[in-house]
Amino acid sequence: MSLSERDVAGIRVFVGQRDELAAAVCDVILAVIRGKPDATLMFPTGATPEPVYADLVSQHRRRPTAGPDPSWRGARCFNLDEYWRLPPWSAASYAHFMRVHLYDWVNVSPENVFGPDALAPTEADACAAYERQIADCGGIDHAFLGIGVDGHIAFNEAGLPRSGTHVIDLAPSTIEANRIHFPGPDEIMPTKAITAGIDTILGSRCITLLATGTRKAQAVRGALLAPIGEGCPASFLREVPERCVFYLDADAASLLV
Ligand code: GLP
Numbered sequence: 334m335s336l337s338e339r340d341v342a343g344i345r346v347f348v349g350q351r352d353e354l355a356a357a358v359c360d361v362i363l364a365v366i367r368g369k370p371d372a373t374l375m376f377p378t379g380a381t382p383e384p385v386y387a388d389l390v391s392q393h394r395r396r397p398t399a400g401p402d403p404s405w406r407g408a409r410c411f412n413l414d415e416y417w418r419l420p421p422w423s424a425a426s427y428a429h430f431m432r433v434h435l436y437d438w439v440n441v442s443p444e445n446v447f448g449p450d451a452l453a454p455t456e457a458d459a460c461a462a463y464e465r466q467i468a469d470c471g472g473i474d475h476a477f478l479g480i481g482v483d484g485h486i487a488f489n490e491a492g493l494p495r496s497g498t499h500v501i502d503l504a505p506s507t508i509e510a511n512r513i514h515f516p517g518p519d520e521i522m523p524t525k526a527i528t529a530g531i532d533t534i535l536g537s538r539c540i541t542l543l544a545t546g547t548r549k550a551q552a553v554r555g556a557l558l559a560p561i562g563e564g565c566p567a568s569f570l571r572e573v574p575e576r577c578v579f580y581l582d583a584d585a586a587s588l589l590v
Contacts, residue, residue: 336348344571345578346580347578350582357580359385362385362541367403369474370404370406372475373409373467373475374475374476375413376431377413381546382543383434390434390435393405394438406440409447409470410447411447411467412449413427413476413487413529413534414487415428415450449529460527473537475539475540480544480552480556482507483507484565486566487528489528489530490502498527499528503525540578542556542567550586553567553588555568557579
């Protein structure tokens with residue numbers, strides 16, 4: 334593996350090829366589960382993490398007879414966010430995405446899969462339930478994050494005050510970027526989402542952010558070099574540099590000068 338390592342603003346940053354990054358992040362997640370079989374893990378959706386999920390699934394299926402190493406049976410898995418009022422059986426839901434890309438392929442127990450309940454009676458009910466589930470699991474051991482083009486993490490959009498889990502109006506740039514997941518004429522894309530908040534994420538014991546492509550270069554620069562603040566939500570990660578590691582390809586890292 335030929336990832337190069339550097340320190341940017343106190344955060345460890347690894348730069349390499351996409352397949353190497355996926356393998357490295359896969360190893361990080363498996364090491365967390367090996368070290369703590371009932372670890373609590375947070376997972377993002379999006380195109381960026383798909384190679385990581387493919388690696389996690391292939392690692393899991395490599396040992397069908399000897400038993401998986403590690404076993405996911407005790408791991409608690411939280412989806413970071415969900416479109417508000419989109420049912421979990423919708424093909425565009427994040428609940429569906431995570432089942433298809435990861436949960437259906439490893440031996441995670443269904444009762445250990447959690448996510449924001451986009452169909453809860455009220456926003457307040459949904460947010461309180463999600464935070465309570467995290468607390469009941471003893472907090473998050475590892476949060477795996479992607480990053481949006483405007484520097485958002487999960488669905489914490491730029492310009493909004495930081496908080497715990499909350500329901501937000503999606504930014505026009507996010508609606509534009511994610512519209513591709515609602516291709517049919519009858520599939521109306523929600524304009525709101527429920528998301529683990531910045532404070533929820535910063536409470537994690539360990540945080541891994543993966544970004545690839547030139548499209549993410551400005552957001553990555555904002556996260557690591559812009560003033561810390563809601564202008565670039567990912568910049569809040571610099572409040573916990575010792576718990577945070579970035580994995581970038583050369584394109585995403587291209588503006589870190
Ligand atoms: C959505 C998700 C984020 C994700 C982002 C980037 O907005 N809520 O968690 O990081 O998309 O997705 P992609 O990796 O497809 O660029």
